[in-house]
Amino acid sequence: MSLSSSKEILRPCAQQSQCSSSYSPSANPRKPPKSCLSQQLLRLEPLPLPGKQLKHLKEEEEEEEDASPRFDPTGPYEPLLLSTSVQVPASINCRLLKHQREGVKFLYNLYKSNCGGILGDDMGLGKTIQAIAFLSAVYGKDDKTTPPPKAKGPTLIICPSSVIQNWESEFSKWSTFHVAIYHGTNRDIIFEKIQSHGVEILITSFDTYRIHEKNLSQTINWEIVIVDEAHRLKNEKSKLYEACLAIETRNRYGLTGTIMQNKIMELFNLFDWVVPGGLGSREHFRDYYEEPLKHGQRSSAPERFVEIAQERKQHLVSVLHKYLLRRTKEETIGHLMMGKEDNVVFCAMSEVQKRVYRRMLQIPDIQCLINKDVPCSCGSPLKQVECCKRTVPDGVIWPYLHKDNPDGCDSCPFCLVLPCLTKLQQISNHLELIKPNSKDDPEKQEKDMAFASQVFGSDIDVVGGYTQNESFMGLSDVEHCGKMRALEKLMSSWILHDDKILLFSYSVRMLDILEKFLIRKGYDFSRLDGSTPTGMRQSLVDNFNSSPSKQVFLISTRAGGLGLNLDRSFRFGQKRHVVVFRLLAAGSLEELVYSRQVYKQQLSNIAVSGKLEKRYFEGVQDCKEFQGELFGISNLFRDLSDKLFTSEIIQSYDRQGTTTHEHGHEGASGEQDMMSDLGMCFLPPQARDKSELFSSKESNKRIAPLNQDLGIVYAHRNEDIISHKRGCDVDVMQEVPTGIHSCLPQHVPKKKHGEKANASLRRAHKIKQYRRLATFMGMQVVEFSKWFLSASLVEREQVLRNYKRRRAVVCL
Structure with a gap:
C-alpha cells in the first residue's frame, strides 16, 4: 500500500456527496489528499504494517488502479469539426x-448564434489556449497555406498589461495570426496597420483601451472582442466598464476564473456586457434574484424565504449557464494532478498583542465610528455622526489625515475606516509593523510615534520601545507574535520532511521580519518582492524548483506581473501535494474578514453554480436591518479576542442540524463530520465527550489554544466549510438559446439515491481498512483510536520512523 493510500485510510470517515457537475470527463476523478488537519499539523504518517498484510493491501490497491481508466492527454492528429465548414x-x-475541446465548441456555438458569453474555467485550465483555438477556427486557419474562405474583421483582446507578452507568445506557439500590440509608443503605426487590414489580432491593456476608447471602438468594425480577466468589468460605474460598453459588436467574450467576487450584482454587470439585456434590467435583476438569494441564505430565514431563494437560484443558474461555461480543476484535469488542501489556521495572539489590540479599539477615532448612530450628547435630536462627533480633533489618526483641513472632509468620519482597519491588521500580524519606519519622512514618523505611544501604553518596555527594533535577535523573536510562534513550530516539521515552502505576505516590512527569522533558523531561502528586477524573477523561480537545498521562497503577494504569478503553485505538472496554511490571528479583524469571505464565496457558489451552501450567518450584505454578526462598522471594530468567533458559528450550525437549514435536502451529519482527528468516528459518544481536545461543550467559553506548543486556537479545512453540497442541484443546459431573452422552466431535480449508496460504500470500505490497521497494531478499534488521540508527538514521530524503515525493506 502506498503512503498516500494509507493516509487516505487513516483520515476520518465522513459521508460526502460526490460532485454532480454537468461536465464530468472522468469517471474516476482525483480526490485531493484531505488528510485530517491535526494530522497535517503534527505530520503524522501511516502506521507500520506487517509485511504479509501490507502485501495483501498493496495487491488490492493495484487491482483498483488497473480498473481505473487511463487518460491520454493528447488527441489524434485530425481537425476538430465545429460545423460542416468550420474546424x-x-x-x-x-x-x-x-x-479544452469542449470549451472551443462552447465558444463557437455562441459565435454561431451571434451572441457573447463567458469562459469561466479555473485558473490553469488553458482559457487562453481555448480562445486561440476558437479564433483559429473562426478565421479559417489551416495547417495548409490556403487563404481563409471569407474575410473577417479583426479581433480585439483586452487584458492586464502584465499578460500582454504572454498572449503574444501563445499566439506564436499555437497559430499563424498577424498579431499586433497596441501599447506603448508605437500605437500610431499599429493603428495604421489595423485600418489597412494588416492586423488580424490586436492586443491591448485595460488602461490603454480606456484612454484610447474612441479610436478603438468607433473607427474599427471588430469581429470579436475578448476581455481577459473579465471580472475587472464588475463595477458599472468604472470608466473601463463604460468604455467597454461602447464596443460595437455582438460577439463579446469574457475569460475569468472569478465570475463573482463580492456581490451578486457583479454578475449582472458582467453578463450585461457580454449579452446586453440577457438578464433584463438592473432593477429587475436586483429585485427578482439578488434580494431573494441574500435573504434566503440568512441563518434564521423563514421557510418561505428559503423556498423562494431556491426557486430563484434554479432559474438564475439555468439562464446564466446558457452563456457561461464554468469548470474546475477537479472536474477536468484533477485526476492528472497531485492534490491540494486549503487549511485555515487561527493562531492565538500573544497576550501583549491582545492588550495592544484592545487599546486600539478604545482610541477616539474608532469610538467615534462605533457610536456614530448614538444620539448626540449635546441634546440635539441628531446622531453623533451628524452633529458634534462628525470630526475627531482629539483623535490619534484623524488630525493627521486632516492636517490641511481642520474642519474635516465631506466623508468624515468615515474617512477613518480604512486607516483604522490597516492599523488593526498590522497589530494582528506583528507589533513591529505599527512602529515608525526610519525610511519614512519625518512627519509620518512623528504621526506613527504618537499612535504607537497611545496603543502600546504600559507595554512599551515589553515591546522594546517606540522605535523599530534594529536588533537581529529581537526582530526575529517569536515571543510577542502569535502567528510567528505557530509558524516556527510548523516550519520545523515541514523542513524535517523536506517540504518546499512558499511563504507569502502582503507587507514588505513583514517580509523583512520573516527574512530575519529564516536567517536565524538557518533555512536556505529565496526572496521575491516588488524590488526584484523583472529579468531575475523567472530565474529565481527556476532555481528554487530545481535546487534541493532551497527550502523556503519568501514572496510578496503584490510582486506578480509579466506573466509570472507565483500563486499558481497548484497547477498541471505539479509533482507534490500542495497543502495551504492560511494563518489568521484569532479574535482579530482578520477572522471577521475571513468570515465575510466565506459568506461571499457561498453566495457566488449559489448564484453561479447553483450549489447548496450551509446557512451559517444571520447578516445580509448591504442590508441595515440584518447586519447580523458580519456587516456594519460596529462589527468591524468589535473585540473578539476572548471568543472563538468562527468556531462558534460553525458549531452552532452543527448543533441545530442541517435539516433546518437546507429545506428538503439531506444534510451533513453535524458535529461528527467536523471532527478533525483520526479514528474519532470510531469512539463511543462517551469517549468523544471526554476528549478535551474536541469537546464542544466548553469550547465556546475558552480561548486557550488547543495545542499549547503550536499556539493554535482553532483550525479547519476551507472546503469543509464552503460548498456543503458538491456540484449543482440544478439541471443546467449548455445549449445556446435561439433568443437572448429566452428563459428555461423552473425544475427541481430529485436526489439520486445512488449518491447516498456510493457514500455508504466508501465509508464502509474505509472502516474495513481502518479495522485492519488496528489489528496489525494488536489492538481493538476503539483501543487503537484512544491510543492515537493520547499519543504524544514524539511517539507519533517514532511510529513514522519505524514505518519508513519497514516500508523501505518491503519495497526492496
Whole structure:
C-alpha cells in the first residue's frame, strides 16, 4: 500500500456527496489528499504494517488502479469539426485536452448564434489556449497555406498589461495570426496597420483601451472582442466598464476564473456586457434574484424565504449557464494532478498583542465610528455622526489625515475606516509593523510615534520601545507574535520532511521580519518582492524548483506581473501535494474578514453554480436591518479576542442540524463530520465527550489554544466549510438559446439515491481498512483510536520512523 493510500485510510470517515457537475470527463476523478488537519499539523504518517498484510493491501490497491481508466492527454492528429465548414486545425486540436475541446465548441456555438458569453474555467485550465483555438477556427486557419474562405474583421483582446507578452507568445506557439500590440509608443503605426487590414489580432491593456476608447471602438468594425480577466468589468460605474460598453459588436467574450467576487450584482454587470439585456434590467435583476438569494441564505430565514431563494437560484443558474461555461480543476484535469488542501489556521495572539489590540479599539477615532448612530450628547435630536462627533480633533489618526483641513472632509468620519482597519491588521500580524519606519519622512514618523505611544501604553518596555527594533535577535523573536510562534513550530516539521515552502505576505516590512527569522533558523531561502528586477524573477523561480537545498521562497503577494504569478503553485505538472496554511490571528479583524469571505464565496457558489451552501450567518450584505454578526462598522471594530468567533458559528450550525437549514435536502451529519482527528468516528459518544481536545461543550467559553506548543486556537479545512453540497442541484443546459431573452422552466431535480449508496460504500470500505490497521497494531478499534488521540508527538514521530524503515525493506 502506498503512503498516500494509507493516509487516505487513516483520515476520518465522513459521508460526502460526490460532485454532480454537468461536465464530468472522468469517471474516476482525483480526490485531493484531505488528510485530517491535526494530522497535517503534527505530520503524522501511516502506521507500520506487517509485511504479509501490507502485501495483501498493496495487491488490492493495484487491482483498483488497473480498473481505473487511463487518460491520454493528447488527441489524434485530425481537425476538430465545429460545423460542416468550420474546424480547428489538426496541429492545434492534437494538443488540446478534452475539456479544452469542449470549451472551443462552447465558444463557437455562441459565435454561431451571434451572441457573447463567458469562459469561466479555473485558473490553469488553458482559457487562453481555448480562445486561440476558437479564433483559429473562426478565421479559417489551416495547417495548409490556403487563404481563409471569407474575410473577417479583426479581433480585439483586452487584458492586464502584465499578460500582454504572454498572449503574444501563445499566439506564436499555437497559430499563424498577424498579431499586433497596441501599447506603448508605437500605437500610431499599429493603428495604421489595423485600418489597412494588416492586423488580424490586436492586443491591448485595460488602461490603454480606456484612454484610447474612441479610436478603438468607433473607427474599427471588430469581429470579436475578448476581455481577459473579465471580472475587472464588475463595477458599472468604472470608466473601463463604460468604455467597454461602447464596443460595437455582438460577439463579446469574457475569460475569468472569478465570475463573482463580492456581490451578486457583479454578475449582472458582467453578463450585461457580454449579452446586453440577457438578464433584463438592473432593477429587475436586483429585485427578482439578488434580494431573494441574500435573504434566503440568512441563518434564521423563514421557510418561505428559503423556498423562494431556491426557486430563484434554479432559474438564475439555468439562464446564466446558457452563456457561461464554468469548470474546475477537479472536474477536468484533477485526476492528472497531485492534490491540494486549503487549511485555515487561527493562531492565538500573544497576550501583549491582545492588550495592544484592545487599546486600539478604545482610541477616539474608532469610538467615534462605533457610536456614530448614538444620539448626540449635546441634546440635539441628531446622531453623533451628524452633529458634534462628525470630526475627531482629539483623535490619534484623524488630525493627521486632516492636517490641511481642520474642519474635516465631506466623508468624515468615515474617512477613518480604512486607516483604522490597516492599523488593526498590522497589530494582528506583528507589533513591529505599527512602529515608525526610519525610511519614512519625518512627519509620518512623528504621526506613527504618537499612535504607537497611545496603543502600546504600559507595554512599551515589553515591546522594546517606540522605535523599530534594529536588533537581529529581537526582530526575529517569536515571543510577542502569535502567528510567528505557530509558524516556527510548523516550519520545523515541514523542513524535517523536506517540504518546499512558499511563504507569502502582503507587507514588505513583514517580509523583512520573516527574512530575519529564516536567517536565524538557518533555512536556505529565496526572496521575491516588488524590488526584484523583472529579468531575475523567472530565474529565481527556476532555481528554487530545481535546487534541493532551497527550502523556503519568501514572496510578496503584490510582486506578480509579466506573466509570472507565483500563486499558481497548484497547477498541471505539479509533482507534490500542495497543502495551504492560511494563518489568521484569532479574535482579530482578520477572522471577521475571513468570515465575510466565506459568506461571499457561498453566495457566488449559489448564484453561479447553483450549489447548496450551509446557512451559517444571520447578516445580509448591504442590508441595515440584518447586519447580523458580519456587516456594519460596529462589527468591524468589535473585540473578539476572548471568543472563538468562527468556531462558534460553525458549531452552532452543527448543533441545530442541517435539516433546518437546507429545506428538503439531506444534510451533513453535524458535529461528527467536523471532527478533525483520526479514528474519532470510531469512539463511543462517551469517549468523544471526554476528549478535551474536541469537546464542544466548553469550547465556546475558552480561548486557550488547543495545542499549547503550536499556539493554535482553532483550525479547519476551507472546503469543509464552503460548498456543503458538491456540484449543482440544478439541471443546467449548455445549449445556446435561439433568443437572448429566452428563459428555461423552473425544475427541481430529485436526489439520486445512488449518491447516498456510493457514500455508504466508501465509508464502509474505509472502516474495513481502518479495522485492519488496528489489528496489525494488536489492538481493538476503539483501543487503537484512544491510543492515537493520547499519543504524544514524539511517539507519533517514532511510529513514522519505524514505518519508513519497514516500508523501505518491503519495497526492496
